[in-house]
Amino acid sequence: MANRNVPIPRRQLYIGGEWREPVKKNRIPIINPATEEIIGDIPAATAEDVDIAVEAARKAIARDDWGSTTGAQRAKYLRAIAAKVLEKKSVLATLESLDSGKTLFESAADMDDVAGCFEYYADLAEALDSRRKTPVNLNSDSFKTYVLREPLGVVGLITPWNYPLLMAIWKVAPALAAGCAAILKPSELASITCLELGEICREIGLPSGALSILTGLGPEAGGPLASHPHVDKISFTGSGPTGSKIMTAAAQLVKPVSLELGGKSPIVVFDDIDNLDIAAEWTLFGIFANTGQVCSATSRLIVQESIASAFLDRLLKWTKNIKISDPLDEDCKLGPVVSAGQYEKVLKFISNAKSEGATILYGGERPQHLKKGYYVQPTIITDVNTSMEIWKEEVFGPVLCVKTFKTEEEAIELANDTK
Ligand SMILES: NC(=O)c1ccc[n+]([C@@H]2O[C@H](COP(=O)([O-])OP(=O)(O)OC[C@H]3O[C@@H](n4cnc5c(N)ncnc54)[C@H](O)[C@@H]3O)[C@@H](O)[C@H]2O)c1
Ligand SMILES: C[N+](C)(C)CCCC=O
Numbered sequence: 001m002a003n004r005n006v007p008i009p010r011r012q013l014y015i016g017g018e019w020r021e022p023v024k025k026n027r028i029p030i031i032n033p034a035t036e037e038i039i040g041d042i043p044a045a046t047a048e049d050v051d052i053a054v055e056a057a058r059k060a061i062a063r064d065d066w067g068s069t070t071g072a073q074r075a076k077y078l079r080a081i082a083a084k085v086l087e088k089k090s091v092l093a094t095l096e097s098l099d100s101g102k103t104l105f106e107s108a109a110d111m112d113d114v115a116g117c118f119e120y121y122a123d124l125a126e127a128l129d130s131r132r133k134t135p136v137n138l139n140s141d142s143f144k145t146y147v148l149r150e151p152l153g154v155v156g157l158i159t160p161w162n163y164p165l166l167m168a169i170w171k172v173a174p175a176l177a178a179g180c181a182a183i184l185k186p187s188e189l190a191s192i193t194c195l196e197l198g199e200i201c202r203e204i205g206l207p208s209g210a211l212s213i214l215t216g217l218g219p220e221a222g223g224p225l226a227s228h229p230h231v232d233k234i235s236f237t238g239s240g241p242t243g244s245k246i247m248t249a250a251a252q253l254v255k256p257v258s259l260e261l262g263g264k265s266p267i268v269v270f271d272d273i274d275n276l277d278i279a280a281e282w283t284l285f286g287i288f289a290n291t292g293q294v295c296s297a298t299s300r301l302i303v304q305e306s307i308a309s310a311f312l313d314r315l316l317k318w319t320k321n322i323k324i325s326d327p328l329d330e331d332c333k334l335g336p337v338v339s340a341g342q343y344e345k346v347l348k349f350i351s352n353a354k355s356e357g358a359t360i361l362y363g364g365e366r367p368q369h370l371k372k373g374y375y376v377q378p379t380i381i382t383d384v385n386t387s388m389e390i391w392k393e394e395v396f397g398p399v400l401c402v403k404t405f406k407t408e409e410e411a412i413e414l415a416n417d418t419k
């Protein structure tokens with residue numbers, strides 16, 4: 001049983017290796033989506049704090065204790081972070097569930113992935129040393145030529161709430177492995193574990209300024225980071241519309257940018273499948289894991305007409321048995337969505353689908369046994385056509401839409417019918 005009373009640490013911004021109150025002293029409430037209660041608050045960074053963090057990052061790169069490290073030295077820091085994450089796994093997982101509504105099982109698995117990711121990039125950092133300077137043979141006596149692999153500089157990392165710590169460290173770990181100085185701006189909807197990463201970096205003695213963590217709102221903290229002239233690259237994971245804004249800001253400075261955005265992935269089930277149960281299990285996993293809040297969620301089921309009825313019967317039977325509860329409950333399989341905004345958005349998608357003529361085969365509402373919390377029933381929608389919003393747009397919630405096909409060509413065309 002999880003300890004629901006894990007205290008929520010009250011942190012400041014993590015800048016230049018220390019905790020620093022935001023210049024404007026503002027804070028943002030932390031809401032537990034399972035109870036709708038305010039359980040703490042996080043600091044809200046603004047452009048002024050971004051300036052301070054960028055300065056700290058530039059200093060780190062100029063200092064020998066970060067700027068002149070070998071990959072092997074940086075790998076030691078990454079492995080120390082991984083070990084601390086595992087040591088604190090139970091508390092971190094509980095904090096992640098309280099903040100984001102993820103089931104405790106999923107949060108714990110995320111923490112294993114976080115540690116694994118730091119280990120993976122530690123290996124790559126070590127491997128970098130022998131490749132840092134590779135000669136290039138130009139068949140010329142007049143020139144000596146090399147390829148030098150160097151860190152890019154200061155990198156800004158802006159991340160979403162669906163895997164709060166995991167999506168952040170998919171960027172932090174490679175940036176540190178490469179020897180960059182990183183500034184992380186996590187999502188304001190779930191930042192607790194990212195701030196705890198700051199505490200871990202302090203505990204293991206990561207050189208100051210190698211990583212700063214600025215919590216805060218997108219336009220107020222993420223915006224100034226993306227458009228800062230001394231941030232050499234932006235790496236962003238989040239929604240398409242925000243990605244487009246980030247790319248626009250970066251383009252003004254011809255700044256490199258990586259974007260990992262949303263999706264509307266298909267899962268295709270053919271009638272020659274050996275085991276319908278396994279297909280049903282993966283279909284449910286694909287759309288209901290993390291309450292459907294996954295960029296790669298398989299939100300469109302495309303099933304061959306001849307088995308559609310039998311397959312849907314099976315899906316329906318299992319969907320009705322999914323345990324929806326507080327994510328810290330044992331055996332919880334479906335927690336709430338992350339926020340009131342996300343809850344409204346998901347319900348609106350469902351009501352729009354209904355008005356466009358689709359059938360809600362199952363779900364579509366708040367579960368009756370839960371009076372509080374941003375819970376949505378696992379939902380299956382049929383009688384969908386390809387011009388409907390539910391077929392085209394990312395819901396980012398526990399909502400599966402279904403279409404049938406006759407031929408393989410038709411299945412492929414439907415699968416690829418996405419922007
Ligand atoms: N491709 C992937 O690997 C992947 C992984 C996880 C999530 N996602 C996508 O993320 C989306 C859900 O996440 P979200 O709701 O947090 O996305 P979002 O775009 O609303 O926010 C992502 C981040 O951008 C920040 N932000 C918002 N406006 C900004 C602005 N104007 N300037 C700078 N930063 C700004 C937010 O504060 C947050 O930190 C979904 O579309 C999902 O598919 C993709
Ligand atoms: C592989 N994970 C852990 C499901 C992460 C998916 C990232 C997108 O939301």
Ligand code: NA
Pocket residue numbers: 030031032033098099100189190338
């Ligand atoms: Na939260």
